[in-house]
Amino acid sequence: MTTPRGARGAVPRHDDRRRSFPQVAPRDAPDGRFAATWWGNAWVEALEDTALDPARLARGKAYAGRGHVDAITVTPGRVVAYVHGSRPRPYRTEIRMRTLGDEGWERFLDEATARPEHIAALLDKDVPHALEAITGLLPAPGDLVPDCSCPDDGYPCKHAAALCYQAARLLDEDPFVLFLMRGRGEQELLAELTRRNAALSAAETTAAAPPMPTVPARAVFDAAERAVLPLPPPLPAPDRPGRPAVFPPDPDAPDPLALDLLASEAAVRAHAFLTTGHDPVAALTPWQDAVRLAAAHPGSGLTASTRALYRDLAYALDRTPTDLARAVAAWRQGGAAGLAVLEEPWDPPAGPFDRARPALIAADFPAFRPWRNRLSTESLQLRLGRDGLWYGYESDAGREDWWPRGAPDHDPVGALTDLLGR
Incomplete structure (x- = not known):
C-alpha cells in the first residue's frame, strides 16, 4: 500500500x-x-x-x-x-x-x-x-x-x-x-567539489613526474680519487607556475588577499623568467605595474575585495581610485601602449592623422575637432597612439571626462564603429 x-x-x-x-x-x-x-x-x-x-x-x-x-x-x-x-x-x-x-x-x-x-x-x-x-x-x-x-x-x-x-x-x-x-x-x-577533487587527484596521479636522475653513491665514492662525476641534468621547467601558500586573516598582518595576489604574481614572473629568460614586468614603472595588477584582478573595483585593492594601490602611488579605474580601462584596451595613449598627448607627424578626418566624414560620422593626437566631438574621441592604432574614448556631453572604450584599430572608422557598437 x-x-x-x-x-x-x-x-x-x-x-x-x-x-x-x-x-x-x-x-x-x-x-x-x-x-x-x-x-x-x-x-x-x-x-x-x-x-x-x-x-x-x-x-x-x-x-x-x-x-x-x-x-x-x-x-x-x-x-x-x-x-x-x-x-x-x-x-x-x-x-x-x-x-x-x-x-x-x-x-x-x-x-x-x-x-x-x-x-x-x-x-x-x-x-x-x-x-x-x-x-x-x-x-x-x-x-x-x-x-x-x-x-x-x-x-x-x-x-x-x-x-x-x-x-x-x-x-x-x-x-x-x-x-x-x-x-x-x-x-x-559538496558533491560537485568531491567529484572534481577525485577527478583531479586521478589525473595528477596518472601524469606523475618522471623520477629524478641520480648518481649511485658507490660510484661517487669509488671515483672520488680519480675524477669528479658530472652532475645530473637540470630538472625540466614546470608546465605552470606554482601555487602560493594560503594566508589566513590576522588583524595584525597585511591583507591576506594582497599577500596572495603578490605571491601569485611572483610565481608567474619566476616561471616566465625560468622558461624564457625574460621578465615582462621588469621594465614597467611602479604606476604601470600597479595598473597591470589591478587590470588582471577580476571585479574591476566593484566587489569589496577589489575596492580595497584599488584603494590601496591608488593611495600608495598618490593617485585616486578613479584615476586607477580609468587607467585599468586603458590597460585592458591596449596594454602599456593603451595606458600611454591615456596619459601622454603628443604631436603626430603628417600622414595618418591628417587623413583620418576626411575618412570619418566620408563614413557619415560627425565632424571631429583636432588637438594634438586627438579628434573629438562633444561625447566621442579618437586618439592616435604611437603604435599607429586609433583608440576610442567616450564622455558625457559637455564634460572632459574621457574613458577608454572599444578595441583599437589601424583604421579610425573601424575604431569608431567598434566604439559605437555598429
Whole structure:
C-alpha cells in the first residue's frame, strides 16, 4: 500500500535549496562591528554603501540587535523574514539579489578544487579571499534589493535593514548560506567539489613526474680519487607556475588577499623568467605595474575585495581610485601602449592623422575637432597612439571626462564603429 504524501511516517523530502533558520539571538560583535567575519561585514557594507538614509540604517541595526527579526528563510536569490515594528502585526520583509550564473559557478568550482587548502577552508566554514575575488560571490553596492510590506518607502526601510543585518550573522555561522543565496545548495556544492577533487587527484596521479636522475653513491665514492662525476641534468621547467601558500586573516598582518595576489604574481614572473629568460614586468614603472595588477584582478573595483585593492594601490602611488579605474580601462584596451595613449598627448607627424578626418566624414560620422593626437566631438574621441592604432574614448556631453572604450584599430572608422557598437 502506498503511503499518501504527508501521511504519518512518510519521510520528508530534503530541499537543498531552501533553508529556514530560527530567530537569531542578539549578541555583541568584536570591535563594535555587527558581523564577526570578513564576508559577513562585506555583506553589511554592500547594504550600507547604497542606503539613502543613515537614520533608517541605525534603527534597523537597533531592531536587529533587539531581536525583532523572526525566523529567516533563504532560497536562491531571496532572504525572507517577518520583522516586528511599531505595530502589533509584523511586516513581511525580503532581500533579493541575483544568483550566480553557470559560468560563475564553474570558475568557483575550478578554483576551489585547484587548491586543496580551499576545500579544507570551505569544510571549516571559512571563505578564502581568493575564491571571492575570482567569482564575486559577495554583493557589490546596489546588488541587494530590499522589499517590505510596511508603508515606508525608504531604501531600505528599517525592517529591511534589520533583516540584512541579521542575515550577516547567518553568514558568520555558515558561509554556505551565502552560496545558497547565490543559487547553489550545500549538499549540491559538496558533491560537485568531491567529484572534481577525485577527478583531479586521478589525473595528477596518472601524469606523475618522471623520477629524478641520480648518481649511485658507490660510484661517487669509488671515483672520488680519480675524477669528479658530472652532475645530473637540470630538472625540466614546470608546465605552470606554482601555487602560493594560503594566508589566513590576522588583524595584525597585511591583507591576506594582497599577500596572495603578490605571491601569485611572483610565481608567474619566476616561471616566465625560468622558461624564457625574460621578465615582462621588469621594465614597467611602479604606476604601470600597479595598473597591470589591478587590470588582471577580476571585479574591476566593484566587489569589496577589489575596492580595497584599488584603494590601496591608488593611495600608495598618490593617485585616486578613479584615476586607477580609468587607467585599468586603458590597460585592458591596449596594454602599456593603451595606458600611454591615456596619459601622454603628443604631436603626430603628417600622414595618418591628417587623413583620418576626411575618412570619418566620408563614413557619415560627425565632424571631429583636432588637438594634438586627438579628434573629438562633444561625447566621442579618437586618439592616435604611437603604435599607429586609433583608440576610442567616450564622455558625457559637455564634460572632459574621457574613458577608454572599444578595441583599437589601424583604421579610425573601424575604431569608431567598434566604439559605437555598429
